[in-house]
Amino acid sequence: MVGAKPGMARNEQYDVPQKVSAGNFCTRVIAVTSGKGGVGKTNLTVNLAIALGMAGSRVLVVDADLGMANVDVVLGSRSKTHLLNLLEDGTELSDVLQEGPYGVRYISGGSGIEKAAAFTYEERQRLMGKLSACAELADIILVDTGAGLGKNVMDFILAADEVVLVTTPEPTALTDAYAVMKAYSMYTATKNLKLVVNRVYDEAESREVVAKLQQTADRFLGMPLECLGYIFEDSAVMRSVRQQKPFVAVQPHSVAARCIQGLANSVLYGSRMTVKRGWKGFLKQIFRF
Numbered sequence: 001m002v003g004a005k006p007g008m009a010r011n012e013q014y015d016v017p018q019k020v021s022a023g024n025f026c027t028r029v030i031a032v033t034s035g036k037g038g039v040g041k042t043n044l045t046v047n048l049a050i051a052l053g054m055a056g057s058r059v060l061v062v063d064a065d066l067g068m069a070n071v072d073v074v075l076g077s078r079s080k081t082h083l084l085n086l087l088e089d090g091t092e093l094s095d096v097l098q099e100g101p102y103g104v105r106y107i108s109g110g111s112g113i114e115k116a117a118a119f120t121y122e123e124r125q126r127l128m129g130k131l132s133a134c135a136e137l138a139d140i141i142l143v144d145t146g147a148g149l150g151k152n153v154m155d156f157i158l159a160a161d162e163v164v165l166v167t168t169p170e171p172t173a174l175t176d177a178y179a180v181m182k183a184y185s186m187y188t189a190t191k192n193l194k195l196v197v198n199r200v201y202d203e204a205e206s207r208e209v210v211a212k213l214q215q216t217a218d219r220f221l222g223m224p225l226e227c228l229g230y231i232f233e234d235s236a237v238m239r240s241v242r243q244q245k246p247f248v249a250v251q252p253h254s255v256a257a258r259c260i261q262g263l264a265n266s267v268l269y270g271s272r273m274t275v276k277r278g279w280k281g282f283l284k285q286i287f288r289f
């Protein structure tokens with residue numbers, strides 16, 4: 001059993017659990033993003049959520065891919081409500097929080113959230129107020145963003161304390177990943193972006209991709225770039241998408257599932273910067289408070 005106990009945060013340097021009061025800075029907010037679409041963000045997010053849950057963490061997934069929200073499709077679940085229903089009187093967090101299979105809790109973003117900053121003060125307060133309680137329900141919040149450099153994607157990755165950038169080894173995916181790194185480095189002072197290389201055929205291929213992007217990040221952006229891990233090309237992923245059953249849950253011994261378990265360990269025990277804003281800071285930035 002690994003992972004922080006509910007209500008406990010880890011001392012970043014020594015990994016000593018610290019007691020913190022509920023709902024404050026202890027919740028980690030990790031945005032999962034990519035430059036190119038279709039590189040595996042949603043599968044990574046959902047399967048990582050399951051692996052982290054198995055390791056003892058309380059995880060919440062926010063489906064913030066507003067164009068093509070499909071966390072529920074990968075999970076084989078169906079959400080009838082979404083985040084913006086919280087604007088309605090009498091709709092509470094528990095009404096939009098879906099208890100998906102395999103212990104995955106998630107919230108669908110729903111289209112319209114990209115206009116969040118244009119909502120009235122009262123509307124933004126209402127959403128903030130109701131959503132704030134997520135911090136008490138989760139140790140880690142994974143935000144599945146859309147691909148690319150759209151304003152709403154950038155909003156999410158700039159508001160999150162940690163960003164996981166997914167790419168495949170394809171040159172087009174690498175070019176687009178670099179564009180995200182560049183935009184990220186321009187707009188944020190806290191450079192906390194980590195790479196996941198998906199669909200690699202062997203470790204050497206992953207090392208090559210990471211070295212290429214690290215050199216470019218270092219040379220042109222002056223930005224440190226860590227690699228969180230890689231995921232092998234595995235037909236189990238496609239099969240699990242077709243069956244709408246996440247591979248970590250139904251094929252835990254597949255190579256892709258074992259890679260995800262490795263990634264979960266990196267998330268829990270790898271180096272990370274001190275969490276600065278947490279979930280409330282994330283919401284404040286999204287809703288412009």
Ligand SMILES: Nc1ncnc2c1ncn2[C@@H]1O[C@H](COP(=O)(O)OP(=O)(O)OP(=O)(O)O)[C@@H](O)[C@H]1O
Nearest residue numbers: 037038039040041042043199232233234237238241
């Ligand atoms: N490691 C892998 N091995 C084999 N196939 C994979 C792997 N990862 C992803 N795929 C394939 O890529 C497809 C797209 O994955 P996914 O939907 O997770 O990408 P995405 O980045 O979320 O896409 P979008 O940008 O449209 O949201 C999957 O349905 C699967 O067929």
Ligand SMILES: [Mg+2]
Nearest residue numbers: 041042065070
């Ligand atoms: Mg997706």
